[in-house]
Amino acid sequence: MITMNKTNGDIAHILRKISFLLEMDTNKKNDRQTNAINFKNRAYNKAADQIENLSINIEKLYINEGIGGLLKIPSIGRAIASKIEEFIKTGEINYYNQLKSELPINVDEFLNLEGIGPKTLRLIYDSLKIKTLDELYDAATNGKIKTIDGFSQKKEEAILRKIDLYRKSKGRFLLGEIYPLVKQIEKYLSELDCVKRSVAVGSFRRMKETIGDIDFLAVSDVPQKVIESFVSMPEVKEILGKGSSKAFVKLNNGIDSDLLVVPEESYGAALQYFTGNKEHGIALRKIAQSKGLRLNEWGLFTLNSTENRIAGLTEEEIYHRLDLDWIPPEMRESKGEIELAKRELENTKKPREDRLLQLLGYRDLRGDLQVHTNNTDGKMAIEEMAYYAKEKFGLDYIAITDHTKSLKITNGLDEGQILDQANKISELNDKIKNDDLFLDKFSNEKTANIKHKKNSQRSSNASFRILSSAEVNILKDGSLDIPNNVLDKLDIVGAAIHSNFSLPIEMQTHRLITAAQNPSIDIIFHPTGRIINKRDGYPVDIPKLMESAKDTDTVLEIDAHYDRLDLKDEYIKMAVENGVRLVIDSDAHHQIHFAFLNLGVAQARRGWAKKNEILNTLPAQNLLDNLK
């Protein structure tokens, strides 16, 4: 009897626990058997990595294709596949239980405890029979750890410190939350006299929706000086380690931050190495190895007796020497981008827009199709939002999408108010044409602080356009709270779910599909309703929704608000592969929120989207002409 309840995370977790216990079981002697166990635990870890990175659900894969499906996943062979099968069927893995009976420690507590690994824990267990984190903490507090052979006062203190840090650690941060801090530190490092350039790398450079730690890279001839400046920043709470080229700190907000300092000639290699992700990096180093080369953070080297650096200054030359085209950081998640880059190198003669790795650009959006105002739950007036969209963010159009009447908490608009708003928008557009909207009202003191981001392809003052729209509420049965004859008077209409989140997947999917089939609805806003780190969103059969969107010519939104980023990257990829059209909106409730558009672009790039797949890269009229 199979009950659908094992996530990829659950499966990866138990495989990691097996790996941890196996590693605890390894003794120091370097005999052949020990060596085999060493690689055995690494195999379990590798399988866990692989599963965590998978976009499909393993349990579904197993139910549909059985063991054979599991065996198709790299790093999963007969032994691990059958253990996954056992776990899905029974919720347990006998092999794990056996290991645990030999070493009855609370593995969960130690798995993510930094600095104290399986080998250290084994020594402690052998001496003191410690099984839990609390017991370890007590033993260290009472001075028992330092009495163990091979341990010291210093190590005991380190253990206490690491447990304290572990208990205080907050896990992953939202990209949008830490973005300003990252930019601030990046600027601080860049402006140091001894630093030639500095950039944030790691998952931040890949623009992952959540960030586990912040990595920085700096180019300098005097690394020691840079490292001292880094660890003495006021943002640093604790120095976790520092050497001649690297430093590790914990920042005041609880996030870890690493710095690597390299000379100019290693910049590209270090950039590549520290941008990750891990699997992408490993794949590259294996390719290097297969070509008789060695790749590390200092460069790409030949393996002659006298090592020669053959690349390292730029990322491009590293990739090219490995017979790959340069891969945008947002794609480096080991999801097929390396194979693509291999083929891409043969396509260099093709026009830019046909290149496989030519993604949507950060300056490609021309409009924003979800903008709220103080007529409902926004903070600013229509004309203010329009002004900032145009002047500060260089947009050509915005759609005003206030909530509708059944969303009482936002004072949603009724039919009359929606039509009044549309009339007002029409008047504002007339004023814009006569160039007397933005000038009289807002230009005086505010423009002084505004950076003009004028782009040559963007149009003149007079062509800015405000589109009448609404974020119509999808009711429990999939119907809307505003009739079609009202919606049809608007330029463009979005629909979204804001209530009844706990309905089963069939009903939620039905609601969304019913909305998509409604001829008045152009876009489904934030299609899954998730709030990252807070709620999963309502359950949706994504493939079915995609199919319906495609059939009805309905656009799906990538909501760029940093705690939504909805659709998420893998669904964007699915939409792109299935020819479903997308837009990227900020969901702005205040002018500063237009900045979220960049996060939406990043998310789209992580889903491998190109410019022509995102509708609001078009001028306003083209966009409207392209709707259903």
Place this chain on the structure above:
DNA sequence: GCCGTTTTCGGCCCGACTGTTTTCAGTCG
């Protein structure tokens, strides 16, 4: 335990930092 244009054995990505190691193991990213 996984994997294979050197396939069924013999490899498995690579280097920095820490501690007490006087040449290395453990841990991490």
